[in-house]
Amino acid sequence: MLKVTDSLSRRLANWARVRSPWISVFNTGSCNACDIEVIACLMPRFDVERFGILAKGSPRHADILIVTGPVTRKQESRLRRIWEQMPEPKYVIAMGACGASGGVFQGLYHVVDGGVESVIPVDVFVAGCPPRPDEIINAVVACLGLMKEDLARGGKEWRRKPGEAPREPAEVPA
Amino acid sequence: MPQVILPIGPQHPALKEPVNFKVIVDGETIVGLELDVSYTHRGIEKAAEQRDFIRVVPLLERVCGICSHAHGTAFVMGIEEVMQLEIPPRAQYIRTIVAELERMHSHILWLGVAAHVVGFNTLFMWTWRDRETTQDLLEEMTGNRMNYGINEVGGVRRDLTPGQITSALSRLPKLEEQIAKYVDMVMNQETMLLRFRGIGKLSKAEALKYGTVGPTARASGVDYDIRRDDPYIAYSEIPWKVVTDTSGDVFGRTLVRIGELQESLGIIRYCLEHLPEGQIGVPAPKVAPVAEILSRYEAPRGELVHFIRTNNTDRVERIDIRTPTLANWTSVTVSLVNQNIADIPVIVAAIDPCLSCTSRITILSERGRKTAEMTWDQLSEYGRKSSRERDRC
Amino acid sequence: MSGPLELEQVKSALERFGTVEQVRSNRIKVKTVPDKVREALFRAQALLACDHLIQISAMDNGLSFELIYHLTGPHRTVLAIAIELPRERPEMPTTSDILPPAGIYERQIYDLFGIVFTGHPNLKRIILSEDWPEGEYPMRKDWKPKPRTKPGSVGEEVK
Known part of the structure; x- marks a missing residue:
């Protein structure tokens, strides 16, 4: 079957996306340590811009959303809305122990159980409290690997675990 | 001139913790401020x-x-x-x-x-x-x-x-x-x-x-x-x-x-x-x-x-x-009054609030007729532009 | 900067409101009743130069609510004015007109404990989420968290 990916403009867009992903950071109730480490990534020591990674303020421009922190009750609906605003194909990195499971904040009354994945689908988890900037860069690179793999396989479906809800396609149908 | 409410936040890139504050403006001048700090409340x-x-x-x-x-x-x-x-x-x-x-x-x-x-x-x-x-x-x-x-x-x-x-x-x-x-x-x-x-x-x-x-x-x-x-x-x-x-x-x-x-x-x-x-x-x-x-x-x-x-x-x-930020908030509401919208980022950043990233600012009139959206970046840019203009005259 | 507050000074100014005790060096505690708080704060401000409100601490000890107003001034001694409120009717005159910073602390206590500060100009929700059920105050000792459903059902509680 001939896929939409084969058109020249598609190929160009995909090439550009993998070479220069734009990221957006959303704080869902973290202690700021993760946010500061993300900003440190953009700074001269780590300088992710040399890899073409660019931080954007708006999720509407972003390919990758980095979510920091446990999801508080108030941020839950806002996180969903921000994720819905992102254009396809979208990828999510859950940062730190809190992003994975709620971390030290697990079970608090104003925190949603189960970390970021209980609200939106997550592609890459980064360990640490907070993760070091090099680990964040590594996670973004791992996410790019997933992006390439998804393009080759025509969607995110292959990563679906048994019993999981269907994922969105990697490509918006033309 | 009707007064306009300007909600800022909950997210913006200059600061480090989500907070939302509604700035009431008359033209370009700020007349009041109200805040909502609940976004990162976890129940510690x-x-x-x-x-x-x-x-x-x-x-x-x-x-x-x-x-x-x-x-x-x-x-x-x-x-x-x-x-x-x-x-x-x-x-x-x-x-x-x-x-x-x-x-x-x-x-x-x-x-x-x-x-x-x-x-x-x-x-x-x-x-x-x-x-x-x-x-x-x-x-x-x-x-x-x-x-x-x-x-x-x-x-x-x-x-x-x-x-x-x-x-x-x-x-x-x-x-x-x-x-x-x-x-x-x-x-x-x-x-x-x-x-x-x-x-x-x-x-x-x-x-x-x-x-x-x-x-x-x-x-x-x-x-x-x-x-x-x-x-x-x-x-x-x-x-x-x-x-x-x-x-x-x-x-x-x-x-x-x-x-x-x-x-x-x-x-x-x-x-x-x-x-x-x-x-x-x-x-x-x-x-x-x-x-x-x-x-x-x-x-x-x-x-x-x-x-x-x-x-x-x-x-x-x-x-x-x-926390120190909570103690300083009352003073922000005072020091913002009679200032220009363009200086909000500077004044708010000056108390070094523990606030956070990626923002959306919506400007809407109190009667809900005019609505414009601004990101924190745009507001900072607006601040830079208008201070350049102030210089020229 | 003047020297630290002496216990005798505090006693002469605030003895009439309740018991005064020295907790440790530069910490003095006064126990009083809710109706006299405003007057006590006013006198502390006027006679003892306690014009800086550090914090209003609220507590639930199971039987009643406790509020402690921590004040300081140029003498750098912390004066604590403590009161107890009945659980059945947690009401308290506001002090935000005497000490402006109290406004924001009172809103916080109202949100987490449900203590009503009568006369407060803007007693609204500040800490909790907007979908938080009315009449539930998480910092009360008898409050227990309820399990919630997973995504998609924002704000719904499970039985």
Whole structure:
């Protein structure tokens, strides 16, 4: 079957996306340590811009959303809305122990159980409290690997675990 | 002209914690402000009642990632006082070193953010590059770049080796040199002066009336620093002085913070050179007697207060945390009135609020007819543009 | 900067409101009743120069609510004015007109404990989420968290 990916403009867009992903950071109730480490990534020591990674303020421009922190009750609906605003194909990195499971904040009354994945689908988890900037860069690179793999396989479906809800396609149908 | 409500936040890239405040404007002039700080409320105070003293320290360190040592130390100091523990001086000195390194990293970070807000990105990059030195020192001493986890009830968990001390001392002169450059930049660069001078004025009387703390108060001439007024850990043994300024505007707050950077560097150097020998901790009992304690700590942003009540168990009965940002909010509402919308980013950034990233600002009229959306970036850009225009005329 | 507050000074100014005790060096505690708080704060401000409100600590001790107003001034002594409120009717006159910073602390206590400060100009929700059920105050000792459903059902509680 001939896929939409084969058109020249598609190929160009995909090439550009993998070479220069734009990221957006959303704080869902973290202690700021993760946010500061993300900003440190953009700074001269780590300088992710040399890899073409660019931080954007708006999720509407972003390919990758980095979510920091446990999801508080108030941020839950806002996180969903921000994720819905992102254009396809979208990828999510859950940062730190809190992003994975709620971390030290697990079970608090104003925190949603189960970390970021209980609200939106997550592609890459980064360990640490907070993760070091090099680990964040590594996670973004791992996410790019997933992006390439998804393009080759025509969607995110292959990563679906048994019993999981269907994922969105990697490509918006033309 | 109808009054317009301008909601800012909950997210914006210049600051570090989500907060939403509705600014009521008349034309370009601000007439009022209302805030909503609930976005990162997690319920830590309740959770702290259910964990023992060993497990509660890591939780409290994560109240805030920037001043994590402040929260940890304020809590263990309170519990140690209740248990009547005599903490070895070496542990107190190590706590002081980490506390001052934390203050330095926080103030450098603030200076960078403030420079970014006024469009002076060179200084933003410089400061964050130099901040990596303090992060390296913290990592070497405590094992983590953030959320250091060095405190426990009874002392500290890691000792400093002679090698670490020499290596830390050898890196301080470079940092000192860079801080001297910041002083020069802030005092002489037109870019900074134009946007900082006379903005967000808070007189001494107002600063006292609205209960401001930390550099915001000290920039208005209020000589108030817990490190001197209610000395804790090792501050009573170290020569240093409180930095104050009388201008009361954003420029003054910048000068106070840079002055404190220099003082902190002196404190760190003194502590490293005069580090006492001995133990780094004493065994602490499991339970604390019935008592009530108000533990005060000068965090980078101002006075941090932990009110702790213990009840003869291994848990606290109640811990009430008053953060410096909350104390300073009342004054922001005052210093914003009669200012221009364009100066919101500068004034809000000037109290160094613990706020957060990626923002959306919506401008809508009170009657709901006009609606425009602005990101924090656009607002900062608007601020830069209109200050350029002000210059021209 | 003047010297620290003496116990005798505080006693002469605030003895009439309740018991005064020295907790430790530069910490003095005064126990009083809710109706007299405003007057006590006013006198502390006028006679003892306690013009800086550090914090209003609220507590639930199971039987009643406790509020402690921590004040300080140029003398740097912390003066604590403590009161107890009945659980059945937690009401308290506001102090935000005497001490402006109290406004924000009172809103916080109202949100977490449900203590009503009568006369407060803007007693609205500040800390909790907007979908938080009315009449549930998480910091009360008898409050227990309820399990919640997973995504998609924002704000719904499970039985």
